[in-house]
Amino acid sequence: MHLPVSLYIGLRYSQSRKGNAFISFITLFSVAGILLGVMALTIVSSVMNGFEAELKKRILGVIPHVLVKTEQPPESWQPALSRQYPLTDITPLLQTEALVQSPRQLTAVMLQGLDPDALPGFLQQSLLLGDWQSLLSQRYSIMLGRGLAEQLEVSLGQQIRVLLASGGNYTPLGWMPRQRLFTVAGFIDTGSEVDEVLAVTAQGDLQLLLPANEREPSYRISLQEPFQAPLLAARLSQEPGFSSVTDWRDSHGKLFAAVAMEKAMMWLMLLLIVAVAAFNIVSALVMMVTEKQAEVAILKTQGMTDRALFLVFAVQGMFNGIVGALLGVVLGVLGSWQLNNLLTLFGVQVAGVPELPIVMDVSQIGSIFASALGLTLAAVLYPAWRAVKINPAEILRDE
Numbered sequence: 499m500h501l502p503v504s505l506y507i508g509l510r511y512s513q514s515r516k517g518n519a520f521i522s523f524i525t526l527f528s529v530a531g532i533l534l535g536v537m538a539l540t541i542v543s544s545v546m547n548g549f550e551a552e553l554k555k556r557i558l559g560v561i562p563h564v565l566v567k568t569e570q571p572p573e574s575w576q577p578a579l580s581r582q583y584p585l586t587d588i589t590p591l592l593q594t595e596a597l598v599q600s601p602r603q604l605t606a607v608m609l610q611g612l613d614p615d616a617l618p619g620f621l622q623q624s625l626l627l628g629d630w631q632s633l634l635s636q637r638y639s640i641m642l643g644r645g646l647a648e649q650l651e652v653s654l655g656q657q658i659r660v661l662l663a664s665g666g667n668y669t670p671l672g673w674m675p676r677q678r679l680f681t682v683a684g685f686i687d688t689g690s691e692v693d694e695v696l697a698v699t700a701q702g703d704l705q706l707l708l709p710a711n712e713r714e715p716s717y718r719i720s721l722q723e724p725f726q727a728p729l730l731a732a733r734l735s736q737e738p739g740f741s742s743v744t745d746w747r748d749s750h751g752k753l754f755a756a757v758a759m760e761k762a763m764m765w766l767m768l769l770l771i772v773a774v775a776a777f778n779i780v781s782a783l784v785m786m787v788t789e790k791q792a793e794v795a796i797l798k799t800q801g802m803t804d805r806a807l808f809l810v811f812a813v814q815g816m817f818n819g820i821v822g823a824l825l826g827v828v829l830g831v832l833g834s835w836q837l838n839n840l841l842t843l844f845g846v847q848v849a850g851v852p853e854l855p856i857v858m859d860v861s862q863i864g865s866i867f868a869s870a871l872g873l874t875l876a877a878v879l880y881p882a883w884r885a886v887k888i889n890p891a892e893i894l895r896d897e
Contacts, residue, residue: 540827550754596663597660607697609699639680640698643695678707779818814878823874
């Protein structure tokens with residue numbers, strides 16, 4: 499197989515172990531730096547993706563992705579939405595702010611009125627104790643988040659008082675909020691901060707407690723990809739017949755914005771490691787050009803064009819970058835795959851997390867690889883340009 503002369507010479511220079519040992523050391527150091535940087539970036543990105551996925555599942559599995567108020571039945575607008583946005587379900591939902599009082603504590607909660615036969619999948623799986631059907635079989639029953647139950651210091655079957663923040667009546671004793679005794683029928687554990695404020699009761703019971711003008715349920719829209727909710731909400735807000743459209747950003751937008759910012763900053767900091775290693779190639783190539791001045795001069799006198807000579811040293815530098823980036827990706831994928839086993843082997847425990855969530859994104863790993871190659875390409879431009887500028891007459895005059 500006949501390779502182009504620039505590619506052939508560049509690969510020969512890359513694989514040569516003769517000559518200046520210091521240049522070989524710097525080259526090896528550069529490849530190792532790119533390898534470690536790409537590997538670290540792959541592992542950390544996979545862990546950050548895992549934590550973000552857990553937040554999406556645990557928090558956005560309970561919080562409505564999009565909440566709309568409309569008099570139109572879902573059958574009239576759901577098919578058009580489903581063609582553009584993959585929906586999982588559309589269910590009626592009542593949601594209001596309330597106070598919950600136990601014999602020992604009083605705290606604010608997010609009270610949801612749901613149909614136990616049409617619960618979101620993640621909420622069904624999050625039941626820690628009790629039975630969802632008890633909301634239908636026993637009037638004025640309530641499910642509490644695990645954190646909320648611990649704050650209230652209540653147990654199964656105990657009664658608590660629910661007071662609504664809206665509505666109320668004037669009595670001889672003054673203004674009294676709408677209130678009712680509810681029986682604790684179970685506990686929910688989503689594994690997130692939502693557990694500290696979530697209370698769920700049957701939709702019919704909450705309708706009886708609410709003022710007449712607030713008894714009409716909204717529609718909870720759940721998507722396969724919750725991050726598409728802002729786009730869906732923006733579209734629905736432009737449609738006639740929808741009096742109110744909100745999405746999960748209203749309650750948890752800052753949390754996910756902070757997670758996105760943390761991912762971006764972590765990406766940038768680890769990419770700087772790759773950048774430092776890539777630009778070490780500059781030193782190695784500059785010294786290589788200086789050492790190979792006579793050979794470069796001979797090649798130019800034999801008719802090698804500036805473009806071909808430029809490619810010789812560009813190929814040499816890019817070869818080192820490709821080797822480092824490829825090894826880094828392979829070791830990063832293997833490290834992400836076996837990360838929990840490695841932590842267990844070395845006895846490392848992450849506080850409050852039995853096992854690190856790992857999500858490897860192929861497109862993200864590809865962008866890490868491409869970024870490493872891009873930084874390497876930027877690093878080889880100057881040394882290759884210096885090789886082109888060598889004057890054969892000055893170099894060969896004293897030979």
